[in-house]
Amino acid sequence: MLDLAVIGLGYVGLPLSLQFARNGATVLGLDIDPVKVDAINNSKSYIHHISDESIAEQVGEKRLSADVDFSRVSECGAVVICVPTPLNKNREPDISYILKTGEAIAPSLRVGMLVVLESTTYPGTTDEDLLGVLEKGSGLKAGKDFYLAFSPEREDPGNPDSKVAKIPKVVGGLTPECLNKAIELYSKAVERIVPVSSCRAAEATKLLENIFRSVNIALVNELKIVYGAMGIDIWEVIEAAKTKPFGYMPFYPGPGLGGHCIPIDPFYLTWKAREYGQATRFIELAGEINTSMPQHVIRNVAAALNSVRKPINGSKVLLLGLAYKANVDDDRESPGYILMDMLQQSGAAVSYYDPYVPVIRPTREHPHWAGTQSVDWNKETISKFDAVIIATAHANVNYRELLDWSQIVVDTRNATKGLSGNATVVKS
Numbered sequence: 001m002l003d004l005a006v007i008g009l010g011y012v013g014l015p016l017s018l019q020f021a022r023n024g025a026t027v028l029g030l031d032i033d034p035v036k037v038d039a040i041n042n043s044k045s046y047i048h049h050i051s052d053e054s055i056a057e058q059v060g061e062k063r064l065s066a067d068v069d070f071s072r073v074s075e076c077g078a079v080v081i082c083v084p085t086p087l088n089k090n091r092e093p094d095i096s097y098i099l100k101t102g103e104a105i106a107p108s109l110r111v112g113m114l115v116v117l118e119s120t121t122y123p124g125t126t127d128e129d130l131l132g133v134l135e136k137g138s139g140l141k142a143g144k145d146f147y148l149a150f151s152p153e154r155e156d157p158g159n160p161d162s163k164v165a166k167i168p169k170v171v172g173g174l175t176p177e178c179l180n181k182a183i184e185l186y187s188k189a190v191e192r193i194v195p196v197s198s199c200r201a202a203e204a205t206k207l208l209e210n211i212f213r214s215v216n217i218a219l220v221n222e223l224k225i226v227y228g229a230m231g232i233d234i235w236e237v238i239e240a241a242k243t244k245p246f247g248y249m250p251f252y253p254g255p256g257l258g259g260h261c262i263p264i265d266p267f268y269l270t271w272k273a274r275e276y277g278q279a280t281r282f283i284e285l286a287g288e289i290n291t292s293m294p295q296h297v298i299r300n301v302a303a304a305l306n307s308v309r310k311p312i313n314g315s316k317v318l319l320l321g322l323a324y325k326a327n328v329d330d331d332r333e334s335p336g337y338i339l340m341d342m343l344q345q346s347g348a349a350v351s352y353y354d355p356y357v358p359v360i361r362p363t364r365e366h367p368h369w370a371g372t373q374s375v376d377w378n379k380e381t382i383s384k385f386d387a388v389i390i391a392t393a394h395a396n397v398n399y400r401e402l403l404d405w406s407q408i409v410v411d412t413r414n415a416t417k418g419l420s421g422n423a424t425v426v427k428s
């Protein structure tokens with residue numbers, strides 16, 4: 001008998017599987033993507049910050065293996081589900097990946113097994129939606145025949161100090177026994193467990209964390225524009241404010257919101273709140289401000305080009321940093337794509353440079369950019385652009401060289417702080 005199956009071997013599922021395996025648990029990774037399954041069985045990583053060696057070590061010790069056959073959950077004591085929870089094209093929650101996973105594993109559920117959902121979602125997904133498909137497909141009763149719980153993931157991509165074992169894990173169960181089973185499981189991998197009273201409280205905790213980020217990022221984005229109009233630099237103000245030892249936490253402005261979580265998760269609550277006749281005005285307002293940021297950046301690019309008598313139409317513009325966040329290779333929901341689309345629609349010749357994204361993968365959202373390659377980093381290439389937008393400030397980019405080689409730099413991340421060169425720098 002294996003200790004657990006982890007379903008969905010992405011940014012959340014793979015690090016979690018490795019942490020369990022490192023602590024001695026036997027883990028079966030399950031995914032619908034055979035490429036990921038083969039990669040793991042051949043000790044190859046497909047996530048930038050995870051090394052081949054860290055996978056090889058666990059595969060070699062026979063603590064980690066992967067498969068596409070979901071009926072194999074019957075060989076495991078517990079199942080942890082980490083599949084995507086995107087929004088559909090009407091910006092409504094799409095929990096179909098969770099439901100499909102539930103349907104796929106239900107016939108193989110056994111009495112005494114624990115099922116935990118980790119995907120970020122609205123309160124009620126675990127004890128209504130997932131419970132429904134699991135009970136229907138298995139003929140078993142949740143809380144009686146099998147255990148059911150929710151435990152949100154708190155991965156901080158790109159942060160080298162963000163280690164699965166060290167991040168306290170919130171857990172809520174359908175019943176007190178379900179909670180105890182989930183605590184027992186996570187104690188094998190995580191140092192501190194934070195039990196809450198229900199699956200819904202655990203689901204709501206994750207949403208609070210992400211809504212908090214979205215609202216505070218919107219606040220500094222708005223203040224950036226207000227203070228900018230007054231000739232005050234928001235970055236200087238944030239640095240000063242964060243010296244306050246209590247009651248303040250720094251958030252930083254940017255060209256828009258990116259990533260798989262913050263632009264999406266708050267709207268899971270907005271949708272569910274409607275069922276209860278409740279409005280989520282903070283979430284809507286934050287969404288409005290954050291999604292208007294690319295327009296602000298483009299206005300700054302247009303003004304900077306205009307000052308040297310150039311229109312956007314026909315100008316060569318480079319986007320520096322396509323990943324949504326510094327030092328990661330994840331370009332999901334990146335505002336860089338919105339900026340590139342807007343510039344292209346205005347007639348600019350658009351290129352990008354990102355050491356973490358050498359080529360743009362095909363996606364549903366940006367099929368027209370698929371196959372586009374990052375330009376090279378050298379004076380000859382970079383100096384050909386009329387303007388460069390720093391959209392994401394990767395630490396391994398030489399901003400001094402950028403300022404020496406470029407004509408106009410529109411900096412949305414304060415990456416050029418304290419540097420000077422030939423370029424005219426516009427903070428945006």
Ligand SMILES: NC(=O)c1ccc[n+]([C@@H]2O[C@H](COP(=O)([O-])OP(=O)(O)OC[C@H]3O[C@@H](n4cnc5c(N)ncnc54)[C@H](O)[C@@H]3O)[C@@H](O)[C@H]2O)c1
Pocket residue numbers: 007008009010011012013030031032033036082083084085097098100101118119120121153154155156157260261
């Ligand atoms: N990435 C983060 O930093 C982060 C942090 C906290 C929470 N989350 C949440 O965790 C969940 C997973 O996110 P992620 O970033 O790991 O996504 P991901 O896209 O990196 O990984 C998801 C994996 O699930 C697989 N998959 C898709 N449909 C499947 C199915 N029906 N059955 C089995 N596997 C399937 C995909 O092939 C992929 O390997 C989401 O709900 C997300 O909101 C993500």
